[in-house]
Amino acid sequence: MATQDGVDQLPKLPAAPSSPTESFDEKKVLEKHQSSDSYLAHKIERGPAYDDDEVEYVNGEPVITSGRDVSRYLVDVRDDGDPALTFRSLFIGTVFAGLGAALCQIYLFKPVQLSVSTVFLLLLIYTVGLAWAKYLPRKEWVEGTRFERLAGAIDFINPGEFRIKEHVVSSLVASTAAYGSTAVMNFAVQRLYYDTNVEATTAVLATFSTACFGYGLVGLLRPLTVYPSEMVYWANLPTVSIFQTLHFDTKENHKRLRFFWTAFTGMFCFEVFPAYIFPLLNGINIVCLSTQHVSSAAQDVITNLFGGTNGNEGLGFLSISFDWQYISSTYMSLPLIQQANSWIGYALCYIIIMGIYYTNAWNSKMFPMLSTSLYSQNGTHYNQQAVFGTTFTLNQTALDTVGLPAITGSNAWSNLAANLSIGGLIAHTLLFWSPYVVESFKQARAKTQPDPHWQVINKNYSEVPWWWYIILLALSFFAGLIVVFQGQTTLPWWSYIISLLLGAFITPFSTLLYARMGNGVATNQLMKMVAGAVNPGKPVANLYFSMWSHDVVSTSIGLAQDLKMGQYLKIPPRAMFLTQIWGTLLGAVVNYVVMISVVDAQRDILLDPRGTNVWSGQEVQSLNSAAVTWSLAKQLYGPHGPYIWIPLGLVFGMIPTTIQWAIARKWPVIGGVKVDSVILPLIYMYSAWMSSGSNSTILSSVLVGLISQLWLRRYHPGWFKKYNYILGGALDGGAQVMIFILAFAVFGASGVPKPFPTWAGNPAQGNVDYCNGNGALD
Known part of the structure; x- marks a missing residue:
C-alpha cells in the first residue's frame, strides 16, 4: 500500500482515453517504453477491472497506490520466451547459494539480525553471467571446423546471451538458500545448552521436512497468496525493477554496472572501519560521549536509554550509526506509509521498555534491562540442566530446589507484544480482508484472475499440477516423522502432527499481511504457547514443535514471495518448482556446516547474555529461554503465574483491531488517513523491536528511509529510478562480503x-x- 509520498515518479504515460471509443494503440506504447529508460509497459489486457479512470495522475504520471497499479504501470508484462532452466543458470545459482547461505547463518549470530541482500546477489550473478556468455566457448566458434561434433556440448555449457530468465533462476536459487532455517538454530541450541550433537541424518531430514512442507502449502495457497495483483510483496519491487532494467533496456547498463561496482568497492573498503578498526562508528551518541563523569546512578540510566552499540546494552536513543551491515537497504524499498507503522512502534518501544524497567514490572530491576537469557529469582543465571537433566524432561524435585526461572521485563514485553501482534493479525485478516479471500478463490476456480502477469503465465506455460505439491507435502511429513521416531527430539508423534496443523492454519494469515504490507509479524510466540500446553516439562520437544509449526509459516512466506517474482518475470511455474526446492536444500546444508563452525569457535560468547558487538547468542538464547519457560507454562503462565498476561495478549490483541474495523466502516478516512492503513499488529511488533540486541542503528535506518523514499523518490525521480535500488544492493553487498x-x-x-x-x-x-553504566567497566 502506498501514498503519493511513497510512490515511484514514473515516466509520463499517455493519458487515459476520454471515452471507451477513443483510439489507443497499445503496441506503440509498449514499443516506446521498452526502448526508453523506464522500460514501463502499459497493460496488455484492458477491461473493467483495470479502468484507467480509477487512477490518480500527478504531473501526468500515475500514482501507485495499490497492487493493481503495480501490475499495470510498474512491472512490464513482456515475455520473450527465453529458456530458464539451463546448466549455466543452475551452476551459477548453486555457487552463489553457498555464499548467500553462509552469510545468512553468520548474521544469525550477530547483534543485529539481517537478511542477505537479494539485489546484491542478482547483480553479482549478472556480472558473472555476462562474463560466462562472453568468454567461454560458444557453438559458433566450432561450426564448420573439425570440432563441430562438440557444438552440442558447448551449447549446453554456454547457450549464448545471458538472458533474463536464466538470471532470475540463478538468483532465486541463491536467495532461497539464504533464507535460513529454524531447524539449524535448534541444533545450535541443543549443541550449546544440552551438550547434544544432532546427527547429520537427523539434520538433513528435519530441514527438508520443515522447508518443503512450507513449500507444499505455498502451492496449495497460490490462488490466494500469489496470483492476485494485491499480493505485491513490496520488497520484490527493487529486484524486479533491476532485472527488467538490466535485460529490457541495455543502453544504460554499462553506466549502471560501473556505478554498482564503484559503490560496492567503496563500501567494501569502508566497512572494515566500523566493523573492525573503528567500531565506535557503529553507534555515536553525543549524550554518551558528554556524560563520562556523571554519577554511577545517572550513568546507568543514560546507558539504558542512549547506549546501544554493544549487544543488549541499551535502547540506542538518538545514536547515529555508520555501519551499513546493520543499517542495510531495507528502508530504501518500503513506501513511507508502511514505514510509518514501524516508526510508531519504535516510539512506543522507548517509552514502554523504560517504563517497565523503572517501575519494576515483572521484578525487572533484579535483572539486566535487556536480555533474552533465563535467570533465577535472585538474578543469577538459571541452572536449567539441574532441572531438566540429560533426558530433557522436567524433574519436579529439582525444580522445587532450584525454583522457577525468570525472564527480563523487556523479554516479557517482547513475548506479550508478539501475542498482541498475532491476535491483531488474525482479527485484521478476518475483518478487513475476508471478502478479498473469497473473491480470490472464486477467480482461481473460474480462471478469471484479472492480473495481467498471471494471464501471460497462464496462457504461455503449463502450471504445476496440484498433485506435485500434495506429494511434496507427503514426503515432508514422512521425513519429519522419521526424525521424531529416530532423532533426539523427545517429541511425541501426535504432537508433531499438531505442530504441522498449527503452522498450516497460521500460514495464510501471515502471508497475506506480508504480501500486502511488505513486512509481517513474528508468529512463533503462538507456536511456543501451544508447544508448552501439549508438551509440559519438555523444553527440547517444545523446540521441535515450534520449529515445525513456525518454519512452515516463515518458509511459506519466503517461497510465496519468490513465486510472485516468478509471476512478474514470467518464469515457467515448473521451472520455479525445481528452482526453489534445489535452493532450499542447498541452504540447509550450508547453514548447518557454518552453524557448527561458529558455535564451536564462539561457544563462550554465544552463552554470554551480553555477547559482544561482533558476536551474539541472542537468537539461540531466545529460542532456549522460550522452550524452557513454555515447558513450565502451568507454573509461569497459568492463572497464578507471574506472566499470565502474556498468553492473554493473544485475545487482547484482537480487541483494538475489532474497534478499528467498526470505526472504518463508518469513517473510512479520518484526517486524510485511511483507517485501514493503520496496521496495529505491525505497531505491536515494533513496540518491542529493541528488547534485545544492538539498537544503535534505528535512527540511521529511519533517516535512510526518509532520504530515499521522500527526498529522492519525490524530488529526484529520474535518479531514483536508475540508481536507488542498485545503490542499496551495492552497499549491502560490499558490507556483507x-x-x-x-x-x-x-x-x-x-x-x-x-x-x-x-x-x-x-x-x-x-x-x-x-556508555559505561551497569558495571560495563567492572
Missing part, C-alpha cells in the same frame, strides 16, 4: 579471534560507545 571475510579472518568464526589493537575508536574496556 567484507563481513564474510572478517568473520573467518579475524572474528574467529572458525578459530581464535584476532582483535584490532585498542585505541579511542576501539576502547579496551567498557562499551564501544562509551
